[in-house]
């Protein structure tokens with residue numbers, strides 16, 4: 001397999017000599033690696049954290065014995081979720097003049113994913129100047145280009161303070177049922193702390209990666225050493241903090257299972273501090289240059305009003321394949337997107353037949369991934385380890401990762417990479433060992449960096465029963481697929497707003513998407529107040545029309561995803577026939593929402 005590569009001399013060349021690599025050979029290699037990884041049980045290979053495994057989900061950051069009196073009250077808006085989605089909803093509602101807001105959050109504070117994920121090395125993988133929301137409103141510029149998790153968590157708390165959202169929040173509380181009362185025109189809300197709350201409107205932002213999952217490895221329960229999931233890091237056991245210094249591991253043999261975006265950040269710390277580290281890998285991540293650096297105070301001082309919106313919009317434009325005059329962020333995310341654009345200049349884009357466009361994208365992709373693989377070769381000394389660390393799939397088959405220390409960690413004498421791909425993953429766990437290919441790796445501690453159930457909002461999975469008009473549940477109403485207008489609201493479920501990617505937009509900078517959603521919901525709610533609307537509800541016709549639009553525009557990702565190595569991006573190797581996100585992308589979607597609001601769209605959802 002040739003690995004040297006140069007830009008093609010002609011945009012249409014497929015000649016291996018000219019390209020410096022053989023596209024057919026690479027395609028075949030990708031397919032072989034995918035086939036090696038496919039498991040017939042797909043998503044069923046994972047275990048939900050419940051029952052015997054409940055201890056993996058316990059909140060290590062709060063007093064377990066916390067109690068409080070149940071609440072019996074009535075509010076204008078109830079927001080479910082205290083991550084960035086919920087915080088943005090709260091903030092945008094406050095800006096729209098809504099004072100009476102109650103928030104309900106499972107964790108002990110605001111932050112969502114940044115509340116739970118405090119593992120060593122946790123860091124934003126999107127530039128923090130475009131990722132952290134409401135920077136200008138709060139008057140804050142992150143201290144690092146890619147901010148550490150603790151700085152992000154503190155920013156979430158600052159939003160809570162700035163918008164006075166701490167006043168009426170219930171932490172350590174889960175909503176257990178929502179039931180629409182068609183007489184009083186409000187929601188009856190029950191929680192696991194016996195609260196009985198009446199809410200005129202409910203906004204749900206319960207997250208898309210919020211339930212940690214474990215692989216269904218036989219013997220997990222039998223392990224007698226210490227074990228936890230990365231989203232519940234046990235610093236009592238490891239010592240240190242999110243900045244590292246895990247001094248209590250100095251005499252410990254540690255197994256880390258998984259090599260996704262989380263593991264890439266954790267491994268350098270475990271490698272440095274543990275006596276012995278085994279990293280159990282099934283599929284290697286693509287690991288690109290990070291180049292983190294402290295924020296230049298001169299640059300921060302020079303930022304003019306509106307800077308964050310401009311930068312965020314510019315980033316979104318570039319990473320979604322649009323044309324921009326400049327690249328303000330200019331990092332691994334945007335340079336990869338620009339690499340594709342270089343091969344397809346904007347003036348000829350419209351003239352290219354789709355097949356030709358796809359072929360050029362593929363060339364750009366091969367070039368990118370060759371660079372990623374070359375980086376492994378030039379960093380990792382041991383040839384077999386380097387070979388195992390090379391990702392053989394297209395760039396966006398898995399969440400790309402960035403690190404300047406991960407690969408180098410495998411040069412340490414105390415660190416061993418264990419490739420589990422031929423065995424479908426770790427085979428077995430015993431009382432004191434992790435087993436792969438019949439070899440027992442004895443360890444004191446097993447850490448699962450095995451990710452989260454994806455897209456499982458409490459609502460779509462039925463964890464949170466939502467009874468709309470006539471007692472019909474949302475899962476019943478959506479039996480044949482989701483039915484919404486713009487992803488936000490559904491007929492039969494008045495005054496209920498959902499944030500999330502379903503029938504809405506999506507992007508790698510997901511917090512940006514959430515902000516646009518929060519702005520939209522706040523505007524609709526503010527208008528409902530102004531008009532004294534009885535409730536907000538789309539018609540059946542509007543819902544059907546939106547569903548037809550989603551279908552018509554649905555990006556056909558099937559062929560791309562079917563060739564990908566399995567993972568949560570392609571439903572563990574069983575890609576869905578079509579996407580449920582708006583196919584023209586987030587920029588067009590946000591423009592559509594703005595137009596809808598300006599052109600009287602609200603007349604159709606506000607029932608006066």
Ligand SMILES: NC(=O)C1=CN([C@@H]2O[C@H](COP(=O)(O)OP(=O)(O)OC[C@H]3O[C@@H](n4cnc5c(N)ncnc54)[C@H](OP(=O)(O)O)[C@@H]3O)[C@@H](O)[C@H]2O)C=CC1
Nearest residue numbers: 123124125215258259260261262282283399425426450451
């Ligand atoms: N913004 C940020 O900075 C960060 C964002 N994130 C987000 O969270 C998402 C989840 O990341 P992460 O927590 O890493 O989870 P992922 O789902 O990405 O990774 C899980 C890992 O566990 C491995 N695995 C699963 N089962 C087994 C098994 N039986 N044996 C061996 N290995 C196994 C997977 O292998 P395989 O790939 O073969 O399935 C994979 O490497 C990211 O994609 C990203 O969106 C995460 C960290 C930082």
